[in-house]
Amino acid sequence: MPVSFNPWCRDAWGGAYTIEQYRNKIESFHGYPAPGLFIGGKMVDMALSRLPEGRLFDAISETGNCLPDAIQVLTPCTIGNGWLRVFTFGKFALSLYDKQTGRGVRVYLDPEKLSGWKEIDSWFFRKIPKAQQDRDALESEIFRAGDQILEAVAVQVHPAGLAKAGVGERNICPRCGESYPLRHGALCRACAGASPYIQNERQE
């Protein structure tokens, strides 16, 4: 038994992970141990530690980069189960909040707190090209900084954000013949012009 076990982050089920254990978790899910995911793990930990125990919560990520995966790895909230919503604000911030009341905690990287952390500051504000970055120095600074570069605030999520839209009644799109939510209108969104494909045809 180690004399002191100092976990980097905890998950929503009470599990605790050293840096190396968490590195393995994020490598296996995210593909590589991105600096943003190490910070993200600490952010989730900080939010979890400020939530009342035993409540069901939902999550918000204010960026599509890295943070959604820290949330998906450490909490029951995923994109596909609807408990995680991603806002493409490009802000390094996340929230965990009570599903019913919307009250919760938001944790963000505070730019004012980066001044003492040269490597994190250069990485976060892209002051030097990625190829010239000293990866080991950056990681080691992230581990020393821990939650000192973060801030936690109480938030109340807007009631409109608490209702899940769901699919509702389905319709068959007269153009593609596929099913879509009737409330989207007379055509599915893809046929209405938002399709990401320029070609979409049956294979032999």
Add this chain to the structure above:
Amino acid sequence: MPVSFNPWCRDAWGGAYTIEQYRNKIESFHGYPAPGLFIGGKMVDMALSRLPEGRLFDAISETGNCLPDAIQVLTPCTIGNGWLRVFTFGKFALSLYDKQTGRGVRVYLDPEKLSGWKEIDSWFFRKIPKAQQDRDALESEIFRAGDQILEAVAVQVHPAGLAKAGVGERNICPRCGESYPLRHGALCRACAGASPYIQNERQE
């Protein structure tokens, strides 16, 4: 060694899962074995089997429900690493495509093929309330139907969808003091009105 091993789905690393093995995987990630995730596993399997081997691919889910998690569980593509994009079309369809060329495979649930599958048809088109649904009958029909309710087509993803936007140059928002992508304008999107919070204040 079993006489016949008939996997429900395969993952992108060559792993193969029986229904029960896949059920465990989705329970641990998604929280519960949703019918949509069983079908989603078969959809990912069908798309993977039609892609050339050894190419790096990205993924699209055309709904935020269930399918993103089938993709995240069975492929390297996640929301946080940017290899999975979610379009909120409410369409039960996904694509895997070559990162470089955009050529790939789209798999969708074909409403025309549901007529012979009463339970799946009722579930998918919400013909009976969730509480009255016979869950076992639905699952057993999903397992018997397999890929017979699906269709695969070749797709070419629009070149604009292949370029990753990235955060780009960062700015400090004059209202909240946090960092955001300069290209979003003079304020961060949250301060510009899109914030999901009605209250956002420092804790003691």
